[in-house]
Amino acid sequence: MEDKPKFRPNTSLKLMDQVREVLRYHHYAYRTETSYCQWILRYVRFFGNKTHPKDLSSQHVERFLSNLTTQGKVSASTQRQALNAIIFLYREVLDLPLDGKISPIRSKKQQRPPTVLTQEEVKNLLQMMRGTHALMSKLLYGSGLRLMECIRLRIQDVDFGQNKIFVRGGKGGKDRTTLLPGNVREELQTHIRYVINLHHRDSEDGFGKVYLPEVLARKYPNAEGETRWQYVFPAKKRSVDPRSGRKMRHHVMESCLQKAVKSAVNRAGILKRVGCHTLRHSFATHMLENGVNIRVLQTL
Template sequence: MPSYPSKVNEKSKFRPTSIRLMDQVREVLRYHHYGRKTELAYVRWIKGYIYFHHKQHPKDMGKHEIEAYLSDLAVNQNVAVSTQNQAFNALLFLYKQVLDLPFTDDISAIRSKKRVRLPVVLSVKEVGLIFDSLRGDHLLMARIMYGGGLRLMELLRLRVQDIDFANGYLSIRTGKGDKDRTTLLPVSVRDELRQHLLKVRGMFETDLCEGHANVWLPGALAKKYPSAPKSWEWQYVFPSKSLSKDPQSGEIRRHHVNESGLQKAIRSARSKADINKRVTTHTLRHSFATHLLESGTNIRVVQKLLGHADVKTTEIYTHVLQQNLGAVVSPLDSLQSPGG
């Protein structure tokens, strides 16, 4: 028995049903509590798959069409391994969770080539120059990212209860791979962070008085703790200055700040500091890991702080360590000068 139904109608144009199918995809994604960004990505890949095969309905396609689409991503679009894997997972979700059709395990698409790319790392001095060019909340956010090796969204999704001032660490909830971990809360930011939380508390108290105190929680938690969205400990550490309408539930909430604000501030700071490297928010995380290894921190400790499942992922930073190059003489400099 084939893993997929055979093509029933080669001329299926997937017109009026396309909207209904994508609505169904979104509904099932939300039922399983997938994140907003995952929903957008899965919808994009599923639409790409459908349009690649001239708008045929997925139920009329199978293993051959999936392999052709994934192979095209690798060969013609030159996507990264992780990108191709995400497209595969989107189609897996479509067939198993939405269409309730069997999905074979022997997909033999051409695989993307895994490229080893060294991360861009700032020197300690360059990190200082970046910080000198930042102000206000953006400076505090950047210092916390560098001080604890956080990803951008991990920083923005921090809740008040995730900060442990007494023990000096941050709890990262549902990080990459849906994993929890703890990382460092630098001593040098604690007083500033306390002052920041006083301002956030004032904003929260105002929302509470005006009946707008409401923060997003994952579906299961929202049902289990119905009063939690109005509790101080569940509020975001870096909330938006304005209320917004939740695109899924329609509720009015105060979400965390938009990621673009810090991203733009970092780019501007790089320019002001005249640093000729491609610097992003993630560069602070790369620099955190590299500087810890340079200071002699055990790589297993760095792995744990970063939340890497495999130490091989952490080992990439050993390739960009500042080695003791001052004592190394280039072979060019060893040559006698002409006429010498």
């Protein structure tokens, strides 16, 4: 069986347009596209805009990455992201695999134990929140969801009959199911009824479609206008999709929930360093304290 020929970008385009073309061909997430483009631009500008990356070598990549550590003081994960972006540039866009081993000065990876709230602290935190942000925070804690997993939930992912939430494309691209907390069931049902009505109004105005990954959009061409594919937590205003240029209603911004949690932490007088992910850590710890088997917890 012959290997599938490698995709080649249009060489008549500018470098960054070639990068975007290849990223979209391989169906990279828009957030990944944005961060990769930022790092590649930063790499190009580091050696001067007149120097093309094809004229640079592994030693230049090392120099750039080392500078991020020594001068930029970036974390190990940030340095690794920059390296991945540059490797993508050479391997997938320029078709010039870097020769030799790249060994820059490494950022030190700091191991910090996760912050965990007591059950009383979680209760005080949630009491300081109102509306949709409170509901989202209850799901982070009661279902052990990550921030983006919660924000990207679609109506069909909530199964009230089985009291389950289906997480699609979680960390590592894996799907899983987790618990639907009984104490948010009624509140979530009311919220989803509101979202369905909002979608109907958008449809009447001609804006009832939602973003779908390209593969799904091709397989189910009418799905983007169906109610079940709408986000559980839609944005207040419609916006223009940066790729398609169409006006639609996307999900809420993650920064809004992060700010709401931070504000609630301050009002609750909690002195620990708390963020949205702290609720997930607290969920896991409290489940273990209540005698849940660790294997069951890992599955959730």
